Amino acid sequence: xxxxxxxxxxxxxxxxxxxxxxxxYDTSENNYYLFWYKQPPSRQMxxxxxxxxxxxxxxxxxxxxxxxxxxxxxxxxxxxxxxLGDTAMYFCAFMKVDSNYQLIWGAxxxxxxxx
Amino acid sequence: xxxxxxxxxxxxxxxxxxxxxxCHQTENHRYMYWYRQDPGHGLRLxxxxxxxxxxxxxxxxxxxxxxxxxxxxxxxTLESATSSQTSVYFCAISESVDYEQYFGPGTRLxxx
Numbered sequence: 001x002x003x004x005x006x007x008x009x010x011x012x013x014x015x016x017x018x019x020x021x022x023x024x025y026d027t028s029e030n031n032y033y034l035f036w037y038k039q040p041p042s043r044q045m046x047x048x049x050x051x052x053x054x055x056x057x058x059x060x061x062x063x064x065x066x067x068x069x070x071x072x073x074x075x076x077x078x079x080x081x082x083x084l085g086d087t088a089m090y091f092c093a094f095m096k097v098d099s100n101y102q103l104i105w106g107a108x109x110x111x112x113x114x115x
Numbered sequence: 116x117x118x119x120x121x122x123x124x125x126x127x128x129x130x131x132x133x134x135x136x137x138c139h140q141t142e143n144h145r146y147m148y149w150y151r152q153d154p155g156h157g158l159r160l161x162x163x164x165x166x167x168x169x170x171x172x173x174x175x176x177x178x179x180x181x182x183x184x185x186x187x188x189x190x191x192t193l194e195s196a197t198s199s200q201t202s203v204y205f206c207a208i209s210e211s212v213d214y215e216q217y218f219g220p221g222t223r224l225x226x227x
Binding site: 004006033035043044045047050091095100101102103105106107108 | 146148155156157158159160163165171173203205207209211214215216218220221
């Protein structure tokens with residue numbers, strides 16, 4: 001069975017700093033997807049970034065980028081020039097292809113951006 | 116934003132009573148999911164549907180049942196609510212094109 005581990009329950013940084021959130025996963029699959037979702041205080045779940053395992057190039061979305069290390073089964077999220085609006089819970093999630101698109105979730109990291 | 120609504124948004128009920136939560140989508144997506152979110156656990160899959168009348172169990176399905184008689188509606192039923200089912204419940208939808216799951220606003224359920 002697949003598992004997803006986020007080892008940092010909570011982090012805080014100053015506004016405009018760069019922060020990296022860690023995620024590791026355990027799987028014997030070769031074909032899968034990885035996701036980072038954000039959940040602000042409004043409770044709405046929002047997709048931040050997605051990575052296909054077959055792609056070696058790391059995904060980027062504006063200030064958000066990932067460091068995908070397939071052999072190490074690591075999928076960290078880097079937020080550059082952090083903003084107050086980035087304050088949220090961040091969840092790492094794993095999806096095996098051909099699994100009816102089921103997601104396996106980490107426990108989350110609470111990120112606080114300080115002014 | 117994906118057209119997903121959940122009702123009710125908040126509910127307080129007593130132990131032993133039946134409860135039904137509704138998820139409604141206007142996106143015509145094939146896949147629908149029910150999750151519960153508890154502190155320290157992230158999201159855990161309860162049940163999911165891959166088409167009308169096609170459902171399957173997730174990681175934490177005990178005490179829950181689901182039904183999907185129309186593409187747009189996915190119902191989650193707690194036959195006899197227990198205090199351990201106090202949680203925030205999220206519905207999500209997905210289509211195979213981009214693998215993204217789109218989430219509803221959540222329902223906070225308290226069982227006293």
